[in-house]
Amino acid sequence: MTDARMPIWYHPLYTDGIDEEARFPRERYRILRERLRALEAEGIVSIELPDPVDPQVLKIAHEDDYVDRFLGGGLTRAEIRRIGLQPWTDSFVERTLRIMGGSVSALEHVLTHGGLSGNLAGGTHHSHRGFGSGYCVFNDLSVCALLARDRHGCSRVVVLDLDVHQGDGTATILAGEEGVVTISVHCAQNFPFRKTFSDHDIAVESGVGDDEYLSFVDDAMALVEQYEPELLLFQAGVDGLAQDALGRLELSREGMRYRNKRVFDYVLDNEVPCVVFMGGGYSKPIDHTVDSLFDLFRGAANANSLLP
Numbered sequence: 001m002t003d004a005r006m007p008i009w010y011h012p013l014y015t016d017g018i019d020e021e022a023r024f025p026r027e028r029y030r031i032l033r034e035r036l037r038a039l040e041a042e043g044i045v046s047i048e049l050p051d052p053v054d055p056q057v058l059k060i061a062h063e064d065d066y067v068d069r070f071l072g073g074g075l076t077r078a079e080i081r082r083i084g085l086q087p088w089t090d091s092f093v094e095r096t097l098r099i100m101g102g103s104v105s106a107l108e109h110v111l112t113h114g115g116l117s118g119n120l121a122g123g124t125h126h127s128h129r130g131f132g133s134g135y136c137v138f139n140d141l142s143v144c145a146l147l148a149r150d151r152h153g154c155s156r157v158v159v160l161d162l163d164v165h166q167g168d169g170t171a172t173i174l175a176g177e178e179g180v181v182t183i184s185v186h187c188a189q190n191f192p193f194r195k196t197f198s199d200h201d202i203a204v205e206s207g208v209g210d211d212e213y214l215s216f217v218d219d220a221m222a223l224v225e226q227y228e229p230e231l232l233l234f235q236a237g238v239d240g241l242a243q244d245a246l247g248r249l250e251l252s253r254e255g256m257r258y259r260n261k262r263v264f265d266y267v268l269d270n271e272v273p274c275v276v277f278m279g280g281g282y283s284k285p286i287d288h289t290v291d292s293l294f295d296l297f298r299g300a301a302n303a304n305s306l307l308p
C-alpha cells in the first residue's frame, strides 16, 4: 500500500545557497517550506532532507568535463553568467548537489513504493549536456529519466514539462533516447528564444488565459496517455501565472490548479509513479508564486493519499 504521506525533499541550502544579492527570488523555497507545515499536520506530506548526489550519477546525462569543472570551481565567467545565479556563494556547489540528490531520491522513492513524490526545487530543464543556462546547473529531469531507464528498467518514461519556458536542455539531452519521450507546453515568445526540439512541443502565444491554455494541456495529456508511461516526470513550474515577472501568460491561480489536477487525475486513474519537480515561479511579490506552488504540492499530496 502506498504511504498516505507524500515525501518532499527540501534543504535550507535551497535558499541559503543563493546569495542575498542575486536577482533570483531565493526566499520562495523557505516560505513554501513553512507553508507546507500545514500539510505535514494533515498527515499527507513528509519533508525529507536530501543528501548530495554522487557526482558520478550526473554523468549519465552530462559531459564528464562539465561536471568536473563545476565541482572544482573551474567554470569560465561566461559559463557562470549563462547560469545566472550570481554572485555565487561558498555553498553553491553543495546546494546544487543536494537539489540533484533530492530529485534522485524522489525518483527512487516512487520507483520503489509507487505513488507520488516531490522536490521543493529542481525541474532544471535549461541545463544542457555540457553547459548550464537559465538558473539551471545540471538537468535533474534528464538524469532521472536516464537513471529510471538504465538502472531501474523503466521502458517508457515521459517527461511532461508545463513550465512557461521550453524545456530546451531536456529536449537536447534526451533527443533520440529510446524509451524516453519529452513533451513541452510553453510560451512561444519567451526564453529560450532559440527553441530546441522536444519530441512534442506545444507553443502557446503570449497573453493566453486559462481556457485556451487548458485546451493545450489537454492535448499534452492526450499524448501522455498515448505513450502509457511507466513513470511520469512532471516539471510543474508555475511561471505561467498572470502575476509572474517572466511568464507572459495570463493564467489564474485557479487555472493553474486545474492544470495540475489534469495531471494528477491521470496519475490516479492509471497509478503511474510520478515525481513532481517544482520548476519556475517569479511573481512580484513572490506570494502569488508561493500560493500556486502550495496548491501544486497539496494537489499532488491529495492524489498520493487517494492511491490504493
Ligand SMILES: [Zn+2]
Residues within 6 Å of the ligand: 163, 164, 165, 237, 239, 279, 280, 281
Ligand atoms: Zn520557467
